[in-house]
Amino acid sequence: MSVAIEARDLVKAYPAPNKNKPGRNKKARISALDGLSLTVPRGAIFALLGPNGAGKTTAVKVLTTLARPDSGGASVEGIDVLASPARARRAIGVVAQRSGADPTATGRENLVLQGHMYGLPTKHAKDRAGELLAHFHLEGAADRFVKTYSGGMQRRLDVALGLVHRPTVLFLDEPTTGLDPESRTAMWREIARLASADSMTVLLTTHYLEEADRLAHRVAIVDDGKIVATGEPGQLKDELKGDVVQVELPARPSERAVRDTLADVPGIRDILVAGDDGGSGRKTYVSARSDDGAAAVPAVLAALAAAGLPAASVTVARPSLDEVYLRYTGRRYSEQAEADAR
């Protein structure tokens, strides 16, 4: 296996923002990376999956020569990004979370300037810009100011900017955040195409489980600045043997009551209870794991009914990356995403 991207024990902390808080330690620092290591084989699509603040973006900034870590090392295509950043920059393409395209210039001007920054002669920079504009369906808007672009168009231009110099390694920081479902699907298709047809190595960060599951050959789950699990999506899911049984209750019994009821059902483990007092009425979602989900369903329903908790619905599913995330971080991914949104 030849390696395209490697990070070794990256550590980085930022000064804590201590505005308007006298008495707080001025030296206080917030840890962003806490010993993050990863290896990406050449030609793979590799997803860094984790909630906001997990350290995904900081990891990308270090790997793309933008930020210097406090300690640790990193290389891209065998080039040490700390010792030879200038060489590393020629090998990589970067599509950051924030666009970076100049809104007061046209799409074409942005692309031509980007070509110049990589040393393309003007004629070639223009040809290349035209080619990328056509490829990303931006020909009609090529000579309009970028500030008039829709979100999806702007994101396509961002990816085009990252591809101008034909990098062999592409970094995509949350490429589909904020896109509508249609644009997201199109972006997924393009990312998959880049990896297969153009044999590019792609490292993308995402907080969408579905994105990592559908797109990536390998997934690394990032939590608190470290990678807590890594593997192929299927392999990670297989490590969680058995099925997930999910039951919806049209009431809000105590968590303890549910747990006590299901504790005696044979083969049931890892019980999780989540309440919902939302607009659609009071509900409780119970999920548990079992080696044979289908066989466990009748016993689960019977136990609940006997305890006066009839179920509204029941599903049996293979474990998703959500369960993988839960197992390695102790938190449910959707809960984490909600906490982030608050």
Added chain:
Amino acid sequence: MTTLTYPERSLLTAPGPLSDTWFLTGRKLHALIRQPWVLAFSVIQPAIWLFLFGDLFHKIIDIPGFGYQGSYLAYLVPGIVAMNAMSGNMWAGMSMIEEIERGTLNRLLVTPASRLAIMNASVAEQAVSTTVQTLIIVFLGMAGGASYPGGPAGVAVMTVASILVGVLWGALSNMTGMLLRSREAIIGVYTFFMLPLIFLSSAFIKPSFMPGWMQAIASRNPLNWEVQIGRAALSASPDWAGIALRSGGLLLLAIGCVAISVTTFRAYAKNV
């Protein structure tokens, strides 16, 4: 979708700071040309100072020993030029912050583009806008009745001095913007330095009319050097030795400030 053919890798030459500066300056000037009214608006405040002070204090000319062509407005022109060069470019850090927030700076920093070129482009833009503004003030002064015995050569020398002051403050402002990434900090720097430096110079009054301690500070104030260069260059018999000395001082300071501002990219990489 069309197939991408990609440029040959051999075409990717090693770009140098010079060609990077050229292309990045082109980007900045394009943006400037597309919003010419921004330049025009920026001259409104200096124009108000010119005519307001020129008229309000026109009797200053009558103080024995003041003289100066019998026109206080003419006396003010080099002072207002200096003030504009400083105040206009002190906001350079604002556009730096905007480029950081938008992600444009980071996009350039992950390309092989020369760091020096990124700062140079900012300097070149400041030079162009300061030149335009200086010339507008010169023409406004003429419209108000000022005459310039030093002629076009004198105006050119004053313009160069104003560019140097603009570059100096632009670099300091960029540095503040990049290190602190706070608009408040830039406004703070502006309000802290602007009026003291202006009034501790000969922009409004002859140094010989100042108290001794003010004269001592003014002689070390780079903004005052520019006022003195401009006033000397516009006079009928310029003191070229003094002009050369003070211009040399401004040039060294400007180069120093740009050099320091380039090194702030290192500090930026630590905290980005």
